[in-house]
Amino acid sequence: MKTADIRRTYLEFFENRGHTLVPSAPLVYNDPTLLFVNAGMVPFKPYFVGDEVAPFNRAVSSQKCVRTLDIEEVGKTTRHGTFFQMLGNFSFGDYFKQGAIEYAWELVTTPQAEGGFGFDPEKIWTTVLTDDDEAFEMWRACGVPAEHIQRRGLKDNYWNMGVPGPGGPCSEIYIDRGPEFGPEGGPEADEDRFLEIWNLVFQTQDLSAVRSKTDFDVAGDLPKKNIDTGAGLERIALLLQGKNNMYEIDEVWPVIARAAELAGKTYGADHEDDVRLRVVGDHIRSSLMLMSDGVAPGNEARGYVLRRLLRRAIRAMRLLGVHDEVLPELLPISRNLMSESWPEVVSNWKRISEVGYAEEAAFRRTLTSGTQIFDVAVKKAKEAGEDSLSGAAAFQLHDTYGFPIDLTLEMAEEQGLQVDRKAFGTLMQEQRERAKADARAKKGGLVNTEAYRELRAAGETPFTGYSELAGQTKVR
Ligand code: ATP
Numbered sequence: 369m370k371t372a373d374i375r376r377t378y379l380e381f382f383e384n385r386g387h388t389l390v391p392s393a394p395l396v397y398n399d400p401t402l403l404f405v406n407a408g409m410v411p412f413k414p415y416f417v418g419d420e421v422a423p424f425n426r427a428v429s430s431q432k433c434v435r436t437l438d439i440e441e442v443g444k445t446t447r448h449g450t451f452f453q454m455l456g457n458f459s460f461g462d463y464f465k466q467g468a469i470e471y472a473w474e475l476v477t478t479p480q481a482e483g484g485f486g487f488d489p490e491k492i493w494t495t496v497l498t499d500d501d502e503a504f505e506m507w508r509a510c511g512v513p514a515e516h517i518q519r520r521g522l523k524d525n526y527w528n529m530g531v532p533g534p535g536g537p538c539s540e541i542y543i544d545r546g547p548e549f550g551p552e553g554g555p556e557a558d559e560d561r562f563l564e565i566w567n568l569v570f571q572t573q574d575l576s577a578v579r580s581k582t583d584f585d586v587a588g589d590l591p592k593k594n595i596d597t598g599a600g601l602e603r604i605a606l607l608l609q610g611k612n613n614m615y616e617i618d619e620v621w622p623v624i625a626r627a628a629e630l631a632g633k634t635y636g637a638d639h640e641d642d643v644r645l646r647v648v649g650d651h652i653r654s655s656l657m658l659m660s661d662g663v664a665p666g667n668e669a670r671g672y673v674l675r676r677l678l679r680r681a682i683r684a685m686r687l688l689g690v691h692d693e694v695l696p697e698l699l700p701i702s703r704n705l706m707s708e709s710w711p712e713v714v715s716n717w718k719r720i721s722e723v724g725y726a727e728e729a730a731f732r733r734t735l736t737s738g739t740q741i742f743d744v745a746v747k748k749a750k751e752a753g754e755d756s757l758s759g760a761a762a763f764q765l766h767d768t769y770g771f772p773i774d775l776t777l778e779m780a781e782e783q784g785l786q787v788d789r790k791a792f793g794t795l796m797q798e799q800r801e802r803a804k805a806d807a808r809a810k811k812g813g814l815v816n817t818e819a820y821r822e823l824r825a826a827g828e829t830p831f832t833g834y835s836e837l838a839g840q841t842k843v844r
């Protein structure tokens with residue numbers, strides 16, 4: 369099944385069962401607690417918390433999601449994309465646990481010819497919150513054997529937004545990919561072999577404070593019991609297309625194939641090259657979708673994420689041996705793959721390509737000048753028998769050559785070196801203070817405060833980025 373067909377199957381299944389089809393919200397959504405939309409429920413949050421009355425009792429959507437939290441996983445695990453599509457069915461005080469479980473079971477097990485996904489029931493495992501006997505029994509009633517239902521604690525089977533709001537126990541569906549992918553023992557033992565495809569959240573509680581996934585205060589019950597589910601479209605696609613990972617599915621693979629061709633590499637021949645190719649496939653698609661939703665590369669939080677994705681893709685291509693421009697080769701392929709489900713990538717193409725290509729040109733200039741300085745610093749550190757690059761070198765790369773600290777960290781790691789982050793931080797701080805002192809000294813005179821603001825913004829970039837990204841860890 370093509371990814372677009374899986375998406376259609378899901379949406380139609382729930383539309384046929386009284387759900388209103390709600391189009392995806394853009395990745396940048398009006399929610400100050402979020403960098404990007406990272407779950408299907410985000411646009412429905414006001415209905416769940418009771419701020420607004422839902423115009424429907426049941427909804428279904430295919431939501432564009434970006435999880436920056438997963439950026440380091442890309443290409444290394446089989447199942448984490450920075451961009452992915454979350455399919456979801458939602459009930460606002462209508463059906464609850466039993467309905468959600470029965471619908472999910474029906475959709476995953478109904479043969480494809482009859483409008484389902486046709487998974488072999490024997491390969492299905494589910495999880496429930498430790499003492500959720502009710503959910504356990506409901507799965508049993510569907511025909512899941514008791515040994516395929518695992519009880520897990522709050523960390524895995526209680527869902528909250530990371531901020532005050534709705535929360536509740538959840539139950540997840542996993543597919544056993546077979547012994548060649550890992551040990552026996554269900555999802556509790558191995559989440560690569562047992563691939564999580566769908567999370568069913570039974571929203572019942574109103575949380576007044578959330579300190580972590582497992583540490584929160586319950587203010588009381590929500591006015592209504594809601595259902596919020598999230599199924600990973602790419603994960604279902606990789607299973608139904610018989611692929612090893614989500615980067616090899618129809619919506620991503622041709623980008624990788626072209627990247628490999630440009631590099632003169634054979635995918636599958638070398639693990640490190642494969643990881644780089646998968647990073648390229650993933651990041652090109654995420655960048656396309658972010659640019660389509662109006663994000664432009666920059667030094668503030670969202671723009672910085674996009675910049676990082678584009679630059680990581682370009683650098684991965686360099687490490688594969690391609691020094692020519694790559695975006696004009698790869699971005700149009702990704703556009704063609706995504707346009708069936710997301711026609712806006714075609715209507716927005718002029719802006720997407722202009723923004724993307726300009727960023728590549730800028731990055732190429734940065735790399736040309738900075739890489740020489742970096743190489744000298746590496747050589748010096750190695751000759752001195754040190755295991756890390758000095759803070760001064762990292763600072764010079766940042767200050768003079770515009771190397772974001774992540775880039776220096778990544779390049780150093782490739783050389784088996786660390787970076788003296790502490791010294792780097794001190795130098796950055798000193799720079800900020802100098803700028804402030806300068807501004808004070810010139811107060812009353814003709815000061816171009818814009819320049820200082822820019823300097824400060826650039827200086828703080830890596831740290832804003834990290835804390836913003838860390839913020840996302842809290843949110844599903
Ligand atoms: P995992 O444990 O594999 O990181 P998760 O528990 O963080 O996944 P949920 O927050 O439960 O995921 O999201 C609901 C569904 O969205 C998951 O069951 C999965 O199918 C899909 N999903 C989550 N993160 C990603 C990702 N980075 N790339 C692709 N699909 C994802």
Ligand code: MG
Pocket residue numbers: none
């Ligand atoms: Mg996760």
Ligand code: MG
Pocket residue numbers: 564
């Ligand atoms: Mg999980």
Ligand code: MG
Pocket residue numbers: 540564567
């Ligand atoms: Mg989950």
